[in-house]
Amino acid sequence: MIHMMSTPVTLLPSSTPPQHRPLSGVPVRGTTNRRRFSTLIALSSSSKDIPEDLLTAAGRLVWGRGLPPQTLVSAVRVGWSAAWHLMMRQLAPSSSSAPGSYDRPASAFPSVPHHYKRNPSHLHLYVALPCPWAHRVLVVRALKGLTSALPVSVAAPGFDGSWRFPVIEKSTSGDELNPSPDRANGCSTLREVYSLRRGGYDGRSTVPMLWDSEKKEVVCNESYSIIEFLNSVDIGGNINRSSQLNLCPPGLKKQIDEWNRVIYPNINNGVYKCGFAQSQEAYDNAVNDLFNTLDKIESHLSTSRFLCGDVLTLADVCLFTTLIRFDLAYNVLFKCTKKKLVEYSNLYGYTCDIYQIPEVARTCNFEAIMDGYFCTLFPLNPGGIRPVMPSACSHDFLSKTHDRQVLSSRIKQPLTMSES
Secondary structure: OOOOOOEEEEEEEOOOOOOOOOOOOOOOOOHHHHHHHHHHHHHHOOOOOOOHHHHHHHHHHHHHOOOHHHHHHHHHHHHHHHHHHHHHHOOOOOOOOOOOOEOOOOOOOOOOOOOOHHHHOEEEEEOOOOOOHHHHHHHHHHHHOOOOOOEEEEEEEOOOOOOOOOOOOOOOOOOOOOOOOOOOOOOEHHHHHHHHOOOOOOOOOOEEEEEOOOOOOOEEEEHHHHHHHHHHOOHHHHOHHHHHOOOOOOHHHHHHHHHHHHHHHHHHHHHHHHHHOOOOHHHHHHHHHHHHHHHHHHOOOOOOOEEEEEEEOOOHHHHHHHHHHHHHHHHHHHOOOOOOOOHHHHHHHHHHHOOOOOHHHHHOOOHHHHHHHHHHOOOOOOOOOOOOOHHHHHHHHHOOOOOOHHHHHHOEEEEEHHHO
């Protein structure tokens, strides 16, 4: 990565006659070029009237006040395109069967070993606030009343794209869901935590990750396996109103699985297929699948309060953590631009309905989400400029009346595979 000089260089005021005729756009060579550059540096060091950075000064020296030469524009474009594809192939591996289409790597620790269901002690959760996969775990942890029983360490995105833990913990005012030091191992990065396991680890260090603090072992880093586990076990003898909530009732298990087979590839992972597409064809296919699926769910939610009827389930949690990020990040940064979430009356009302569950709202950090996408995904946003938050994504808008509770008395039609 090129580090540009940030020390300001001042030039002569525009009213001062220059010692040399301004360049006409044709680069000068040899002695004349070196003399002009030396004069530029000497003059700029003695004037403070017009601050100008060295790169701008060098650009004017080479091609004057006109546009950069076409050859330079072409060269930079070719170089940036090559670097972009190189970074994207590492950040977002392409499918071998569909070149240019994002193929999410499989989790290295895909399931929670069975013995943890009998003895779920000594567990620690690693998450990051921008990540929708980690967010679904935080939502289930909150809904199940496990915030005290299952301690958490919150990583933040580093400048290099890795997950890092701040040295000094922010003041939380009673809310622990802020970037924090590693409370289980005292590591500075998530990669270091993974490397503590027996035999080490050299794969992707992803969140969420469930950790055994006693055995120093990765338990699981597949989000859906973790939320199924948290929904089904009683951690730390935590017996209260929330722990009795079942987000996957046996009678709805088939419907929940059916919805997830639709939501995961087309929406949860679908937004990433749009944003990480490395060809026009891959993007076109992904964006069509995404919005076709959103249209179907919009229609379904016109007669059903939640995906499976009157009760909130794991399928709703998985859909919610993508929807809450849709207008914040995916619509702009991932080029999911056909429609905004707020343009879907049922999907937006459904998102508000879930957000207004107090335990859920407390897991949402919109500033962290926007920072995590716009300021960290360098290949997608090289300038690192974060756009203003859409008004429809603010707490005030999401807290408005949605009237979706009236749907609870209506007859629901479950999703069938023919609809998917």
